[in-house]
Amino acid sequence: MTKDIKIVLDVDETPKNYYNLAADLPSALHPPLNPATKEPVNPSDLEVLFPKELIKQEVSRERYIPIPEEVRDALIKMGRPSPLFRASRLEKALKTPAKIYFKHEGLNPCGSHKPNTAIAQAYYNMKEGIENLTTETGAGQWGTALSYAGALFDLDVMVFMVRVSFEQKPYRKTIMETYGGEVFSSPSSRTDYGRSVLSKMPDTPGSLGIAISEAVELAAKDDKTHYALGSVLNHVMLHQTVIGQEVQKQLKMIEEEPDVLIGCIGGGSNFAGFSFPFLQDKIKKKMNYEIIAVEPSSCPSTTKGEYRYDFGDSAGLTPLLKMYTLGNQYVPPPDHAGGLRYHGMAPLVSSAINQGYAESVAYDQNEVFKASMLFAETEGIVAAPESAHAIKCCIDKAVECRKNKESKTIVFNLSGHGLMDLKGYEQYLKGML
Numbered sequence: 001m002t003k004d005i006k007i008v009l010d011v012d013e014t015p016k017n018y019y020n021l022a023a024d025l026p027s028a029l030h031p032p033l034n035p036a037t038k039e040p041v042n043p044s045d046l047e048v049l050f051p052k053e054l055i056k057q058e059v060s061r062e063r064y065i066p067i068p069e070e071v072r073d074a075l076i077k078m079g080r081p082s083p084l085f086r087a088s089r090l091e092k093a094l095k096t097p098a099k100i101y102f103k104h105e106g107l108n109p110c111g112s113h114k115p116n117t118a119i120a121q122a123y124y125n126m127k128e129g130i131e132n133l134t135t136e137t138g139a140g141q142w143g144t145a146l147s148y149a150g151a152l153f154d155l156d157v158m159v160f161m162v163r164v165s166f167e168q169k170p171y172r173k174t175i176m177e178t179y180g181g182e183v184f185s186s187p188s189s190r191t192d193y194g195r196s197v198l199s200k201m202p203d204t205p206g207s208l209g210i211a212i213s214e215a216v217e218l219a220a221k222d223d224k225t226h227y228a229l230g231s232v233l234n235h236v237m238l239h240q241t242v243i244g245q246e247v248q249k250q251l252k253m254i255e256e257e258p259d260v261l262i263g264c265i266g267g268g269s270n271f272a273g274f275s276f277p278f279l280q281d282k283i284k285k286k287m288n289y290e291i292i293a294v295e296p297s298s299c300p301s302t303t304k305g306e307y308r309y310d311f312g313d314s315a316g317l318t319p320l321l322k323m324y325t326l327g328n329q330y331v332p333p334p335d336h337a338g339g340l341r342y343h344g345m346a347p348l349v350s351s352a353i354n355q356g357y358a359e360s361v362a363y364d365q366n367e368v369f370k371a372s373m374l375f376a377e378t379e380g381i382v383a384a385p386e387s388a389h390a391i392k393c394c395i396d397k398a399v400e401c402r403k404n405k406e407s408k409t410i411v412f413n414l415s416g417h418g419l420m421d422l423k424g425y426e427q428y429l430k431g432m433l
């Protein structure tokens with residue numbers, strides 16, 4: 001057995017600050033625009049949806065922002081720091097000279113990286129006296145995490161779950177309800193926008209853009225209700241950077257320096273959290289990491305989309321964001337990586353790709369499930385279909401190392417487990433995808 005098969009940090013090593021990539025990007029982010037005036041949004045305009053502290057984080061250019069002790073304690077109780085593993089059996093199966101490591105974000109009770117921001121968002125809303133939160137969820141990981149965080153800070157949570165995932169993953173709904181969340185299939189009859197979509201497209205599989213519109217609509221109507229977003233916005237990317245900061249410490253413990261860093265992207269949060277601390281060194285020309293974002297070919301926002309201003313939702317209720325987008329009316333095919341079925345991409349992730357500090361690739365779901373099967377057979381972990389996109393890219397890079405006889409260190413983020421995604425695995429095994 002390799003002595004560094006599992007790299008564990010003490011709880012004292014849990015990060016005490018969030019890292020803000022906006023402080024180091026050479027070209028400043030384009031501001032969100034008011035859709036009516038096309039002028040930069042006034043931060044106060046966002047107070048109908050978000051607490052003041054999150055708005056400050058959204059527009060901040062400070063490099064490091066302290067993590068509240070109550071939030072940090074809750075993260076530790078949820079399993080931070082998470083372990084870094086060496087995938088030695090996968091290396092052996094691939095006959096590669098590469099070293100493969102993965103950060104396992106699926107070991108906490110919610111099963112993914114999403115509590116890193118859900119806990120923070122619930123905390124800041126609670127501190128401002130908010131009583132209810134609305135949100136969207138794709139595959140259910142985000143809705144699960146926010147439902148848990150709501151219970152932690154005594155907030156009622158209403159979740160609009162994209163219809164195709166609502167039907168594919170029924171036990172996600174059960175988990176959310178167990179944590180106290182109220183869950184609706186989106187589009188729903190609970191909102192004006194949901195009803196309008198159902199009247200025009202009664203058989204639609206739904207999309208994250210539609211679910212966001214429903215959640216925003218309800219939040220905007222009630223002073224005691226705010227909206228919480230699981231990805232895309234700057235403050236969400238910020239909260240997730242605990243992941244990458246831990247990876248840096250873990251690799252330093254075993255005297256490893258990564259050559260390739262890989263994460264899947266839908267809205268961008270797990271990739272951002274994992275890669276942004278490393279991007280800081282790449283921007284400052286300290287290191288020349290190869291940083292790869294992986295998306296589904298069915299929803300290829302960064303590989304085939306346009307880099308322009310677009311709405312973050314389908315109804316056009318949100319500010320306009322400068323990002324890679326397929327258009328806010330795009331409804332992706334109903335594949336099983338529900339968390340990646342988003343028409344746009346986080347402005348920070350989009351900017352990093354546009355400026356050449358990261359690259360992106362796309363895969364179809366059959367080749368992704370094939371890669372995930374090999375990972376399960378060798379490492380014993382059934383990965384979320386979203387996370388499996390990173391596994392597929394990792395395998396391709398490891399095979400490339402074998403062909404080129406290169407000994408590189410490849411690290412990827414395993415953003416969550418797939419134990420609620422077994423319908424997708426069943427269909428793959430039956431040849432039905």
